Amino acid sequence: MTAWLSVIGIGEDGLEGLSSVARTLLAEAELLIGGERHLGMIPEDGRDRLCWPKPLKTAIPEILQRSGRRVAVLATGDPMCYGVGARLARVIPAEEMTIVPALSAFNLACARMAWSLPDIETVTIHGRPREMIVASFYPGARILALTTGGSTPAAVARMLCEHGYGDSRLTVLERMGSPTERRLDGVARTWPHERAADLNTLAVECIADPGTVARARLPGLPDEVFAHDGQLTKREVRAATLALLAPLPAQCLWDVGAGCGSVGIEWLRSHPNNRAVAIERSAARCGLIARNAATLGAPLLQVVEGQAPDALAGLAPPDAIFIGGGIASEGLVEACWQALPSGGRLVANVVTVEGESAVFHWHARLGGQLGRIAVSRGEAVGPFTGWRPLMPVTQWSVVKP
Numbered sequence: 261m262t263a264w265l266s267v268i269g270i271g272e273d274g275l276e277g278l279s280s281v282a283r284t285l286l287a288e289a290e291l292l293i294g295g296e297r298h299l300g301m302i303p304e305d306g307r308d309r310l311c312w313p314k315p316l317k318t319a320i321p322e323i324l325q326r327s328g329r330r331v332a333v334l335a336t337g338d339p340m341c342y343g344v345g346a347r348l349a350r351v352i353p354a355e356e357m358t359i360v361p362a363l364s365a366f367n368l369a370c371a372r373m374a375w376s377l378p379d380i381e382t383v384t385i386h387g388r389p390r391e392m393i394v395a396s397f398y399p400g401a402r403i404l405a406l407t408t409g410g411s412t413p414a415a416v417a418r419m420l421c422e423h424g425y426g427d428s429r430l431t432v433l434e435r436m437g438s439p440t441e442r443r444l445d446g447v448a449r450t451w452p453h454e455r456a457a458d459l460n461t462l463a464v465e466c467i468a469d470p471g472t473v474a475r476a477r478l479p480g481l482p483d484e485v486f487a488h489d490g491q492l493t494k495r496e497v498r499a500a501t502l503a504l505l506a507p508l509p510a511q512c513l514w515d516v517g518a519g520c521g522s523v524g525i526e527w528l529r530s531h532p533n534n535r536a537v538a539i540e541r542s543a544a545r546c547g548l549i550a551r552n553a554a555t556l557g558a559p560l561l562q563v564v565e566g567q568a569p570d571a572l573a574g575l576a577p578p579d580a581i582f583i584g585g586g587i588a589s590e591g592l593v594e595a596c597w598q599a600l601p602s603g604g605r606l607v608a609n610v611v612t613v614e615g616e617s618a619v620f621h622w623h624a625r626l627g628g629q630l631g632r633i634a635v636s637r638g639e640a641v642g643p644f645t646g647w648r649p650l651m652p653v654t655q656w657s658v659v660k661p
C-alpha cells in the first residue's frame with residue numbers, strides 16, 4: 261500500500277512557512293485533521309475537516325477507518341518531536357505515511373538562545389507533571405522545556421528556588437515564528453511574570469546557590485535526600501542494587517516492598533523514558549514515596565498500595581524486579597518470576613535470618629548469584645573517627661534464562 265496519510269508539521273507562520281512538498285500534500289488531501297489553531301490557518305474550501313477530539317487517542321480509530329483515502333494531519337513543528345506523528349507511528353506502518361517536519365520548538369528556541377541542541381537538556385512537561393523537570397536541575401544545566409501553558413514558567417521558577425537554584429536565568433519564548441512573538445527574561449528568585457502566553461517554550465540556565473548539593477543521575481543519591489522512616493535502601497547498597505537491576509531506556513521496574521521508593525526513583529532518574537511501579541503495603545510509606553518521587557524529579561512513579569503478590573496483578577509487565585521486602589510472603593517469588601520475561605533481572609535484598617532462609621531456598625531452585633554487602637561508615641568518636649557498621653545485606657540476583 262502506498263502512503264495515504266500525510267503528517268505535515270506547521271509553524272506559527274502558517275501556510276507561508278510550508279515547503280512545496282508540504283503544500284502539495286496538503287492540496288491533494290481529501291480530509292484535513294488538526295487542532296483548531298492549525299485548521300484555522302487553512303482557508304475553508306469545502307473539504308472535510310476533523311478537529312482533534314479530547315482525548316486525542318479517540319481520533320485514532322477514525323483516522324484508521326479512512327485508510328486508503330488521502331488524509332492530511334497537521335501538527336505543530338516537528339510531528340516526531342513530542343508530537344502527534346510519534347503517536348500515529350505506533351499504529352500506522354511507516355510506509356503508509358509521509359511525514360514532513362517543520363522546525364520544532366527546540367530548533368527555534370536553540371536559534372533564539374544561540375544554544376547547541378545536542379549539548380542541552382530537552383524535556384517536555386506539556387501535559388505531564390511539571391516536577392519531571394527537576395531531574396534536569398544541575399549546576400550549569402541548560403534546559404529547554406515544552407510547557408503546558410502560561411502558568412508553567414512561574415511554577416518552574418518556584419521549583420528552582422525550592423531546589424537551591426534561585427539565581428537561575430529563565431527566558432520564556434512565546435509564540436515563536438508568529439508576528440506576535442515575544443520573549444520574557446528574568447531570574448527565578450525574582451521572576452515577575454505570573455502568566456505568559458499559553459504557547460511558550462521555556463529556557464532555563466541553572467545557577468546553583470552556594471551550598472546546593474548537585475544530584476547526579478547515576479544511582480547512589482545521598483540517603484538524606486529521601487524522606488523516610490528508616491525503611492531506606494542505603495546509598496552504597498542502593499547503588500550496587502541498581503547496577504544489578506541494570507536499567508535500560510524505556511524499561512519497567514517493579515519495586516516490591518518499596519519503603520520510601522528510593523530504588524524505583526533512582527531507576528526512573530536514570531533515563532527519562534523509564535517506567536517504575538512502587539508496591540508498598542503501608543499507606544504512610546506510600547505517602548513518603550509520592551513525596552520523594554515529586555521532589556526528586558520522578559513524578560511518574562506509579563505507587564500501588566497493597567500487599568504483594570496480590571497487588572502485582574494487572575501491573576504493566578516488568579523488565580526487572582527488586583524485592584526489598586516481603587520475600588518470605590507466600591507466592592511472592594513465584595509471581596515475580598512468572599512475570600519476568602527472558603533476560604529479566606530479579607534482585608532481592610534481605611537483612612533478617614528469615615529473609616536469608618527464603619533467599620537460600622530460591623537461590624537453590626532458580627540459581628543466580630549470592631552476595632553480602634557489609635558497609636561501615638566513618639563517624640566521629642569523640643575527637644577521633646571510628647567505623648559504624650550498617651546492617652549487612654544479603655543479596656540474591658538472578659537473570660531469567
Ligand SMILES: C[S@@+](CC[C@H](N)C(=O)[O-])C[C@H]1O[C@@H](n2cnc3c(N)ncnc32)[C@H](O)[C@@H]1O
Nearest residue numbers: 336337338341343364365406407435436460461
Ligand atoms: C505537544 S508539544 C509539540 C511540539 C512540536 N512537535 C514541535 O516540534 O515543536 C507543544 C509544545 O511545544 C511548544 N511550542 C510549540 N510551538 C511553539 C512556538 N511556536 N513557540 C513557543 N513554543 C512552542 C510549547 O511548549 C507547546 O506547549
